[in-house]
Amino acid sequence: MNKLKRTINYIIVLIYRLVRRIPFLEYAYIRFRALSHGDKLLRLKPLSVKEYCYLKDYWIKNIEEPQKRMVYKADYYPDIKGEEHYCDSPEIYICKLKDVVVIGGSAVMMADEYALTDVCDNYKDDRVDYIAGPILKADRNDFYIEVSKDIRSIKNTVVNLSGLAASNYYHLTIELLSRFKYIQDNIKNEEYVVLLDKDAEKYPQYCSLIKRILGEQKIEFIDFGERLFCNKVIYPSVNTWMPFNVKSNLYFCISDNIISKSAVYNVRNNIHIEATDKNKRRKIFISRRNSGFSRLENEEDVAALFVEYGYEIICLEKVSYADQVRLFAEASCIVGASGAALTNVIYCKSDAVIGCFIPRKYNFYIYSSMAHMIGCKVLFFDADVVNSSFAFSAESCKVNLKKCRQYIKLLEKLMGEEERT
Template sequence: MSLPLHMSLVEAEERRLVDPDGRPIVESLELLSARDIGVAPLAFGDTDFSHRRVFERPYEGAWRESVYRSAPVRLYRLRGALVLSSSGVVLLRTVDQATGHTGLCLLDETIQYIELAEHGIHLGHDSNSISVSVEKFSRLAGRAVHLLAPGGSYNYYHWNIDVMSRFSVVPEAHRDDVFLVPPLPCQFQWEFLNGVARNRAMRLQAIHAREAVEVDELILIPNIGEFGHFPRPEQLRVFAAAGLGVPSAAPGRRLYIARRNAEHRRLLNEQEVITLLEAAGYEILECETLPLAEQAQRFAEASHIVAPHGAGLTNVVYCDSRAALCELQMDLNVNWLFRRLGNLKGIRYGCVVGENNGPWEPLQPHNKAWHLPVDRLAAVLKREGFL
């Protein structure tokens, strides 16, 4: 029986695939076992959605959960793997032991949220083969660590949680390996890498779009925290180790994290929210304009944070446990990423949910505009000590 065109890492290891020299192509080591993560109940604001229509992520009914299950974290050692594009798609070169036929096989964990054709990958289901079209191909001798993510490496949230949090569990034995990264055009990427490196040199190799690199030995820690939906406390180690978010004072700052420059999920009456909070002495932050160290420090010194759902809230990883967060959410995209992330820090979390401005299309929420009842927000904030 011929090998499938794609499979999971678990399946690939179970099949005991070998290279032409008879060596295992896939081997793994468990770094962290599965565990249950307790979640504090919604503390204030909108706390009951049993009779309100909302579209939740990661799944319906998560608003009432008290615990979620976080999957084990495994390190995979892959021989002769092909790493394709800045999104980090990984293909294995396989040998069918019955026929001796060689081919390529995609790893499922690296093609989530990926349109294969956009990365020059074409599946021939009739011929049961994969063809790859690239503009540059090279080989990397020795060992490299995979630090890429599907399409998310330039988003502040995905860069930190999907990619950089892997440093929390990368064994010391691999800290001197080559790290495969996307091109790094963003200042925050370099700032964080410098924090992680401290005084230790790091070897980086960027992989561009339509580029493929064949690696003698690839170290892959896939989907730690499952793209942030099921975060683990161990993921936060790297943020402390990077030496960022060192407060110069006890928590006392009150912050509003603005999204007025964002292209997606525009809060149509955001200026009303800003006017309300400015009058109460809140700092209005546009995180994209601040150096990473300054963002981290302000969050570390924050006692109260109000913010629409957005990447800037990734900085809750630097918060003191005495902080409180009121997240402003849209009914068409109630996303509990930052509730769960803040929960790992022990912060008090509540939310106020506004309404989508248009038809109810839950499969495409990211480009939707929305509005928030400011009077209701003000009442919640006054009652909870934010104002």
């Protein structure tokens, strides 16, 4: 059934991508979509938040200057050595804006005729596809955004942590909530509410995470595509630079994986799990069998191999947030197919080993970079793509079991436990 759903979704997206090549058909489609939802279609000029602040002479403060940041190109089984790459990144800043409209789930604020977004400053080449969330058509000149017909207002000063894909654990944890620490450290003696997307409270684990990061802070939730007029907005800029999407048939380049160290440590240092036994050396295989999309076509066979070597098979969907943190903090090795659950590597011990099944051609090094930042050893496995798709996040892979057994032995060696195999 899942394969059928993926096939139908693939066909729909494929048709849409064909439609996008014909401008008048694309515009007709997005206009019809907005009207059919009872929404409004806005056409706005993209402008960076920083540039708009300079234009209006608004307060802005740099937290971290533009600099080269580390991306760790993962070690791959059997003998490809990892490398640190240093890539240019923009500054991280906080600014204060007046009379803007936040658009839920979009990473966009609206002011005058502008779509205010950091994406304008961060991506200068033609590889990036700006379409995401309620942004239906976009280039460097125009953003077409599906929004609510009505505009809600809020009187409180708002800290804007609304953004793209808050329903995804990685995006919520690293791209959105990690930025609150900049507010705590730099905005004193001001009352405000934190603005989050409604999707951020989709799962109990997310609610627990939010509680850990924000504490008793008052929160305002915004719906997908909703327009919220704010008299005053405090905006912490992005601190990771993974693009919205890359265009069809393109893979990431190294610089698409840039994450600031503060994004990782703002969360890692804020989480305290009292009952964690750091002397434990659990070996964990993260299963995606209950996720609706396993990514590994032969996951059951792969998991069985890991069981032979003493690994626990864990499905995180029903595991509480506190227990997930405890699990990763107690692990000597974590392995799984690429997915948002690996965000939890930020809670691992510095001598843990992190494994991941992901095709090397994707150039996706978000999790290896985070693991390397905290001192973990990394060893990935180059899985074979068996079902190609319009985006690598929708592709499924397969693992050669004979090679997988050798891979496990290398993981055991990295842990210093090869004598047990």
